[in-house]
Amino acid sequence: MSEVLALKYRPQEFSEVVGQDRTVEQLQSALENGTLGHALLFCGTRGTGKTTVARIVAWELNKKYEATVTWEKLQHLVITEVDAASNTGVDNVREIIENIKYCVQGHRVVILDEAHMLSKNAFNALLKTLEEPPKDVTFILVTTEPNKLIPTVVSRCQKYEFHDVDLETLKAHYRTIAELEKLPVSEEGLTQLALAAEGSVRDGLTLLQTSGEAVNDSSKEYFNLVGAIYNQDVVTALDVVQELRKANEPRTIIQMLEKWFYWASLESFGMKTPIRNYFSESAASNFDLGRLQEAFKTCLEIERNFTATPNSKIVLDMGVIKLCL
Numbered sequence: 001m002s003e004v005l006a007l008k009y010r011p012q013e014f015s016e017v018v019g020q021d022r023t024v025e026q027l028q029s030a031l032e033n034g035t036l037g038h039a040l041l042f043c044g045t046r047g048t049g050k051t052t053v054a055r056i057v058a059w060e061l062n063k064k065y066e067a068t069v070t071w072e073k074l075q076h077l078v079i080t081e082v083d084a085a086s087n088t089g090v091d092n093v094r095e096i097i098e099n100i101k102y103c104v105q106g107h108r109v110v111i112l113d114e115a116h117m118l119s120k121n122a123f124n125a126l127l128k129t130l131e132e133p134p135k136d137v138t139f140i141l142v143t144t145e146p147n148k149l150i151p152t153v154v155s156r157c158q159k160y161e162f163h164d165v166d167l168e169t170l171k172a173h174y175r176t177i178a179e180l181e182k183l184p185v186s187e188e189g190l191t192q193l194a195l196a197a198e199g200s201v202r203d204g205l206t207l208l209q210t211s212g213e214a215v216n217d218s219s220k221e222y223f224n225l226v227g228a229i230y231n232q233d234v235v236t237a238l239d240v241v242q243e244l245r246k247a248n249e250p251r252t253i254i255q256m257l258e259k260w261f262y263w264a265s266l267e268s269f270g271m272k273t274p275i276r277n278y279f280s281e282s283a284a285s286n287f288d289l290g291r292l293q294e295a296f297k298t299c300l301e302i303e304r305n306f307t308a309t310p311n312s313k314i315v316l317d318m319g320v321i322k323l324c325l
C-alpha cells in the first residue's frame, strides 16, 4: 500500500546502506582514487538500493561544491533521473544528451532507471556519449535485467552488483526502524517480515508499514491539510504545507496526500485504514467520492510537475492551491 517508510529511511550516505558492503566499498574506493568510470551499470534485484546508491554517488561527486549546493538543490540541479521504461526511444535519448550539454555548476549525473527498456536505436544513440561523455557528466544505468542490455553497452560500463539482502541483515534493519517508529513488532514478527521481503529491503519496509498500520508523525498535519482542502481554505492549507515542509520533501507530501485520499475513499466504504482514528464511521460514509477521486488525480498531476521544473516549492504550493479550488 505504501512507500512512506521506504522513502523516509532512504539512506543519504554510504554508511547507511545495508547489505551491499562489497559494492559500496568498491564505489568508495573508486571515488577516492578517481577511478570511477563515466558510465556505471547498477544491476540487481528490486528494492536493494540501486537508485539510492546512484543518488549517493551523485552527492559524493558533488561534495566539492558543497558550499554552494545543498542536498535538496543538488537533487534538482545535477541529477537527471530518467525512467527508461517510459522514455524508450531515440528522441528521448537525444534530448537527454542535448540537455546535459548545458551543465550547471557541479558534476552532472544522469540516472537511467530500467535501462533495459531502452530500444535498440536508443542504445545506439547513447553509445558514443557513453564512451566519451562531456566533462563532469556521469551516466548510471540501472537495471533489474542486465541480460537484456546489449553487450556493446555493458562493455562500456563499470559494473556494480546489488545483491539480495540476507535474512539477518534485513531483520536487524527492520528492528531498528520499528524501534524508531515505535511500532510494536515481536522477534517472530521481524523474522516473518524479513522472510517475506525475499531479499528486497523496500518490500519488507512496505510490509512493516502496512502490517504496523503506522501513520507517520505528521499525521495530525495531514489531517488538517485534508480538512483545509475540503473546506477550500487556501490560507490554512498553505500554512500547514509550510509546516510539513520542515520535515518532508515536497514530493513526499504529495505522495502522502495521495494516500490520505486513497484511505479516505476506502473508509467511505467502511473499510479499515491507517486513518481510522481521525474520522467517525458516519462522517466517513459521507465522504464525497467524486471529490476524493478528483483530488487524487490532481495529486498525480502535481507529482508529474515536479519533473518539469526544479522549483519544487512552487509546484507544491500551486498544486495545493489547485486542490483547494
Ligand SMILES: Nc1ncnc2c1ncn2[C@@H]1O[C@H](COP(=O)(O)OP(=O)(O)OP(=O)(O)O)[C@@H](O)[C@H]1O
Pocket: 005, 006, 007, 008, 009, 010, 011, 016, 017, 018, 019, 020, 045, 046, 047, 048, 049, 050, 051, 052, 053, 144, 162, 201, 202, 205
Ligand atoms: N541496501 C539498502 N539499505 C538501506 N535501505 C535500502 C536498501 N535498499 C533499499 N532500501 C530501502 O528501499 C527504498 C527503495 O530503494 P531503491 O529505490 O534504492 O531500490 P532500487 O534497487 O532502486 O529498486 P527498483 O529496482 O525497484 O528501482 C529506499 O528508499 C530504502 O528505504
Ligand SMILES: [Mg+2]
Pocket: 050, 051, 052, 113, 142
Ligand atoms: Mg530504482
